[in-house]
Amino acid sequence: MSLPVITRFAPSPTGSLHLGNARTAFFSHLWARKSGGRFILRIEDTDVERSSARFRDELMVDLGWLGLWEMLGFLAVIVVALVYVWRKGALEWET
Numbered sequence: 001m002s003l004p005v006i007t008r009f010a011p012s013p014t015g016s017l018h019l020g021n022a023r024t025a026f027f028s029h030l031w032a033r034k035s036g037g038r039f040i041l042r043i044e045d046t047d048v049e050r051s052s053a054r055f056r057d058e059l060m061v062d063l064g065w066l067g068l069w070e071m072l073g074f075l076a077v078i079v080v081a082l083v084y085v086w087r088k089g090a091l092e093w094e095t
Contacts, residue, residue, distance in 0.1 A: 005037035009068075010044045013056035022066065029068045039068060 007028040011021055029039040041063060045051045 002035075005032050005035040006040065007032040007037065008040040008042050009063075010042040011059055012044050012047055012050075013052060013059060014047055014050040015055055017059055017062040022062075025063060025068050026066070041068075 009021075009025040009028055011017070011025075025039075025041075031037075032039040041060070043056055043059065045056070
């Protein structure tokens, strides 16, 4: 018995979704769906200077319109937001 496939699409929110990104997300989603797996949106906010909340929100709206976005991706956005706030020094982790 094989394990279900879990695919992810990990765009950086530094611009609007373009055709190449949409194609990659679409085929990842199809592969996961065909195998009974899951497709996960994971926003990779590693370029803090060029990243924008507007682009992140647009990505989620566009992928939702295409029918490709799962709610699990929202958890990644929350984690990214916490890391961003922590990097800015507004949040402290206890060790």
